[in-house]
Amino acid sequence: MLGVSGGIACYKACSIVRQLVEAGATVDVVMTVSATEFVRPVTFEALSGRPVLTSLWQRDQALAHIHLGRDSHLIVLAPATANLLARAASGIADDLLTAILLATETRVLAAPAMNDAMYAHPATTANIATLKGRGWQFVGPAIGPLAEGPSEKPGRMTEPEEIVAHAKRLLCAPSSALQGKRVLVTAGPTREHIDPVRTISNPSSGKMGFSVATAAFTRGADVTLVSGPSLLQDPTGVETVRVETTSEMLETVRALLPEADVLVMAAAPADYVPRSTADHKLARADGPITLALEPTPDILENTANQRGSRCVTVGFALETEPGLERARAKLERKQLDLIVLNSATQSDSGFECDTNRTTFITQRTMTELPLLSKHEVADKLLDEVEAML
Numbered sequence: 001m002l003g004v005s006g007g008i009a010c011y012k013a014c015s016i017v018r019q020l021v022e023a024g025a026t027v028d029v030v031m032t033v034s035a036t037e038f039v040r041p042v043t044f045e046a047l048s049g050r051p052v053l054t055s056l057w058q059r060d061q062a063l064a065h066i067h068l069g070r071d072s073h074l075i076v077l078a079p080a081t082a083n084l085l086a087r088a089a090s091g092i093a094d095d096l097l098t099a100i101l102l103a104t105e106t107r108v109l110a111a112p113a114m115n116d117a118m119y120a121h122p123a124t125t126a127n128i129a130t131l132k133g134r135g136w137q138f139v140g141p142a143i144g145p146l147a148e149g150p151s152e153k154p155g156r157m158t159e160p161e162e163i164v165a166h167a168k169r170l171l172c173a174p175s176s177a178l179q180g181k182r183v184l185v186t187a188g189p190t191r192e193h194i195d196p197v198r199t200i201s202n203p204s205s206g207k208m209g210f211s212v213a214t215a216a217f218t219r220g221a222d223v224t225l226v227s228g229p230s231l232l233q234d235p236t237g238v239e240t241v242r243v244e245t246t247s248e249m250l251e252t253v254r255a256l257l258p259e260a261d262v263l264v265m266a267a268a269p270a271d272y273v274p275r276s277t278a279d280h281k282l283a284r285a286d287g288p289i290t291l292a293l294e295p296t297p298d299i300l301e302n303t304a305n306q307r308g309s310r311c312v313t314v315g316f317a318l319e320t321e322p323g324l325e326r327a328r329a330k331l332e333r334k335q336l337d338l339i340v341l342n343s344a345t346q347s348d349s350g351f352e353c354d355t356n357r358t359t360f361i362t363q364r365t366m367t368e369l370p371l372l373s374k375h376e377v378a379d380k381l382l383d384e385v386e387a388m389l
């Protein structure tokens with residue numbers, strides 16, 4: 001259930017409904033009367049495909065204030081106004097939404113949205129503390145511009161994508177073996193410097209690893225993502241550490257590994273580093289030049305001892321030729337529990353695209369998957385990890 005109260009961020013609640021419905025949820029929208037001043041109920045009705053309730057006194061819905069909350073798996077309040085939080089904290093039930101909140105034991109996720117001074121007011125602080133004490137979860141508010149002008153204080157509603165990510169986690173984590181587990185993911189390329197302005201790298205976008213980190217967060221894991229240079233934004237709820245070189249990635253993984261229950265190595269680290277890096281920009285030569293390269297440290301091989309048998313480890317193998325044997329050998333040599341073989345020969349698989357063609361290989365099994373989005377591959381991969389856990 002999505003409860004919408006009367007703040008300027010109501011227009012963003014439309015996007016929340018849309019995203020929840022796309023993710024497969026059935027969404028009942030309940031609006032306060034003030035909220036209907038900002039967005040008309042018909043907008044939410046069209047987006048959710050279900051009637052929108054705004055009043056305790058609606059015909060044929062006499063007991064909605066009891067049923068709606070009880071029958072929901074989660075109640076999201078977005079935007080949650082200062083007034084709604086105050087009424088809920090005081091146990092007031094003078095409209096449909098607050099009556100539902102009083103009559104339910106369903107978990108509540110609230111996204112406060114208000115003027116920064118309203119948020120900083122001791123009354124609001126006390127109300128939020130009271131509601132947290134009763135088990136409510138909060139997301140935001142964020143810092144950023146408000147409708148009335150610029151602000152550098154919290155007040156603005158967290159973006160819909162982030163609210164939806166937290167809602168998904170609350171819904172999915174209880175049934176996942178990854179809940180509470182520590183998951184370490186690597187992603188993206190690494191970059192080795194020839195001189196201050198030139199590098200050796202590869203076209204990895206980071207999409208595969210970022211998808212795994214996001215999916216692990218949804219399943220309730222405590223996720224750290226170690227990413228090389230990628231243009232993607234830090235995933236919601238995931239502690240993201242940005243590194244540049246393969247050595248930096250190795251050192252960061254080493255430091256985080258003792259805590260990890262699961263390691264997923266989806267990065268494409270550069271395999272070679274120039275033997276020496278110039279400290280000034282090299283002048284362009286007229287003829288060809290020769291660059292001496294040496295191998296970078298292999299992250300999986302250099303952490304095999306540290307991993308032990310406790311940490312479920314997944315590696316990736318990117319090949320341009322049928323690479324089954326090479327992938328199997330890598331599984332053995334690097335002591336992996338699962339290796340995901342993906343092909344870089346087609347434009348819909350491997351680097352820089354949103355989809356992937358993969359084969360999952362374990363000690364005993366080999367499963368060729370169809371063309372899937374990287375989000376779907378991430379989910380299949382974590383299903384395997386859960387089974388291993």
Ligand SMILES: Cc1cc2nc3c(=O)[nH]c(=O)nc-3n(C[C@H](O)[C@H](O)[C@H](O)COP(=O)(O)O)c2cc1C
Nearest residue numbers: 005006007008032034035081082083084113114115
């Ligand atoms: C244009 C406008 C924007 C408003 N924006 C907010 C807001 O973002 N957050 C908030 O707490 N109140 C905001 N208010 C005040 C609430 O609408 C008011 O407190 C109302 O009583 C909230 O009722 P409700 O909590 O039942 O929805 C705004 C009012 C107006 C007129």
